[in-house]
Amino acid sequence: MMDKALSDRKVKSVVICGHNGKFCGGADIREFSSPLTGPLLIPVIQGVESAAKPVVAAIEGVALGGGLELALGCHYRIANSKARLGLPEVHLGLLPGAGGSQRLPRLIGVPAALDLITTGRHVTAAEALQLGLVDRVTDRNTVDEAVKFALSVADQSPQSRRISTFPCPRHPDLDALFEDVMQRVRQRARGALAPVACVRAVRAAATLPFPQGMERERELMATLFTSGQARAQQYHFFAQRAVGRWSMPSGARWDKTKPVAVHKAMVIGLGTMGRGIAVALVQAGVSVVAMETNEKQLTDAKQAISSMLERGAKRRGVAPALDKIRYSSDHSRRSRSALTGGP
Numbered sequence: 182m183m184d185k186a187l188s189d190r191k192v193k194s195v196v197i198c199g200h201n202g203k204f205c206g207g208a209d210i211r212e213f214s215s216p217l218t219g220p221l222l223i224p225v226i227q228g229v230e231s232a233a234k235p236v237v238a239a240i241e242g243v244a245l246g247g248g249l250e251l252a253l254g255c256h257y258r259i260a261n262s263k264a265r266l267g268l269p270e271v272h273l274g275l276l277p278g279a280g281g282s283q284r285l286p287r288l289i290g291v292p293a294a295l296d297l298i299t300t301g302r303h304v305t306a307a308e309a310l311q312l313g314l315v316d317r318v319t320d321r322n323t324v325d326e327a328v329k330f331a332l333s334v335a336d337q338s339p340q341s342r343r344i345s346t347f348p349c350p351r352h353p354d355l356d357a358l359f360e361d362v363m364q365r366v367r368q369r370a371r372g373a374l375a376p377v378a379c380v381r382a383v384r385a386a387a388t389l390p391f392p393q394g395m396e397r398e399r400e401l402m403a404t405l406f407t408s409g410q411a412r413a414q415q416y417h418f419f420a421q422r423a424v425g426r427w428s429m430p431s432g433a434r435w436d437k438t439k440p441v442a443v444h445k446a447m448v449i450g451l452g453t454m455g456r457g458i459a460v461a462l463v464q465a466g467v468s469v470v471a472m473e474t475n476e477k478q479l480t481d482a483k484q485a486i487s488s489m490l491e492r493g494a495k496r497r498g499v500a501p502a503l504d505k506i507r508y509s510s511d512h513s514r515r516s517r518s519a520l521t522g523g524p
């Protein structure tokens with residue numbers, strides 16, 4: 182479709198838009214666990230950018246990851262005022278590997294690009310306009326506005342709008358900037374590879390011509406792409422969404438179940454975890470039966486839990502709720518029934 186639009190002489194300018202009010206949330210993360218198929222994004226974006234006629238991105242909903250990278254390959258970007266834009270790959274253990282790490286700094290400058298790429302944060306359309314990431318923001322129908330705009334620039338050459346040809350905006354002391362950012366990113370990353378690789382990729386954009394920068398981006402991406410950290414972070418992405426959709430063998434489901442207040446709980450086993458759980462429950466106002474069959478462990482736990490509750494209460498300026506917890510070494514049915522108030 183794109184090839185057809187770009188090669189048809191009757192077509193003077195092109196608008197790329199999404200579907201159902203969303204421009205593009207990026208690549209399908211599930212595809213990263215198997216060999217990549219389909220047209221590779223980098224040549225697609227290069228084809229768009231090098232087109233001889235203006236190409237306009239009409240951004241509604243979200244433009245994230247590869248979606249924003251595609252928009253950066255366009256010559257103009259028009260965003261709906263409710264749209265959100267970002268390069269969140271760092272949260273998936275990756276970097277913006279379809280030219281995003283090389284085009285973004287050329288468009289909005291190194292400090293702003295470092296911020297967006299290393300944090301993966303989304304920006305609103307208003308902030309995107311302020312940063313120079315988009316050319317216009319509209320409250321109206323974005324595709325209609327983009328079509329109007331595309332017609333108004335149809336006779337103009339897109340030559341000066343190709344971000345890959347922009348020099349990276351100058352910064353007075355690049356070395357000091359990167360040293361400072363790298364130090365802060367390393368501290369925050371606590372061993373994560375992707376944020377550090379993101380800084381390295383942006384440094385390549387700031388110091389190398391575009392083709393060499395792309396090569397550096399590719400090398401860094403190749404290391405991250407198959408890393409255990411990336412696999413774990415991508416698993417985490419889907420796991421986070423799955424826990425929000427739980428269902429029980431009984432058929433109870435997250436969206437059909439009303440929450441029930443919990444007033445009593447029993448904690449069985451008072452090791453480090455059990456003690457912490459008992460304290461958290463008491464502090465949340467729940468009456469707790471704390472059960473431990475090992476007498477020595479029970480004595481130690483009583484002391485530890487009381488002092489945790491006292492310290493917590495002191496910090497919050499309230500009385501310690503020591504009366505909310507009862508201890509037991511009796512694992513019998515009678516002891517467990519104390520929870521339900523049964524016989």
Ligand SMILES: CCCCCCC/C=C/C(=O)SCCNC(=O)CCNC(=O)[C@H](O)C(C)(C)COP(=O)(O)OP(=O)(O)OC[C@H]1O[C@@H](n2cnc3c(N)ncnc32)[C@H](O)[C@@H]1OP(=O)(O)O
Nearest residue numbers: 206207208209210211245246247248269270278279402422
């Ligand atoms: C050498 C190789 C070079 C390769 C270059 C590749 C370059 C491109 C890379 C990328 O684009 S990486 C992906 C970047 N994008 C993201 O990280 C966006 C992730 N998604 C989100 O932030 C949110 O889902 C959203 C898009 C803002 C929508 O949020 P909302 O709250 O409305 O819905 P969710 O519950 O989060 O999601 C709904 C549904 O969709 C699934 N999903 C969302 N995004 C993706 C995705 N990118 N890939 C696959 N699936 C996605 C999500 O899991 C939900 O489905 P269920 O889990 O409920 O079935």
